[in-house]
Amino acid sequence: MALIRILEPEVMDDPAEAIAYDAMDFRAVNQAFADLVAETYPQEEALVLDLGTGTAQIPILLGQQRPQWRIKGTDLAPSMLALGQQNVAAAGLGAQIELIVADAKHLPWPNHSFDVIMSNSLIHHLPDPLPCFREMARLLKPQGAIILRDLFRPGSVAEIDQIVAAAEGPGFDDRQRQLFWDSLHAAFTLGEIQAIAQATGLANAHIYQSSERHWTLIFPHP
DSSP: OOOOOOOOOSOOOOHHHHHHHHHSOOHHHHHHHHHHHHHHSOOSOOEEEEETOTTSHHHHHHHHHOTTOEEEEEESOHHHHHHHHHHHHHHTOTTTEEEEEOBTTBOSSOTTOEEEEEEESOGGGOSOOHHHHHHHHHHEEEEEEEEEEEEBOOSSHHHHHHHHHHHOOTTOOHHHHHHHHHHHHHOBOHHHHHHHHHHTTOTTOEEEEOSSSEEEEEESOO
């Protein structure tokens, strides 16, 4: 029997959780995602929307690679964005990256506003991702690209335990361990994401397992 999904809170707005999240060492996977976005949309200029930007770690990496891109990062958690503003300022990218409190299911921009829409590790926080996917489809320019990455739900609690144990390293404390464990249990399977993409008109998306714990979606199919 498949492992049942257990929801996480949609919004992580506890200041202590924001600090714990920001301190987790995801530099390698974040850099890999920023590289993927840059490779998927090679144009020199772009208006980019990052959904669930958290503490803005990925927009910073992407902004450093693509200095002509303008990036809007949204999140529902002011405590995350407060840390994100500090990170953006420390990187000297305040003129390039704007952080906004906004709901990924109900976004304030008109249709076809963005060249690139990206999101890393937001989808598993949503009880129902369908409204978010519909917003992405609405906001994307006709020749634009959507790049998503998130955790996928393993088949058993034992598999979750193994993945969490393998991720542990220096400074990985009990709170961070629990956050990661909860996120894996709240994640979607590859088949569930494929069904959601199909239901939102993103049938021509490339959806695949990109690591032992991640799925990736690229639209349109490269």
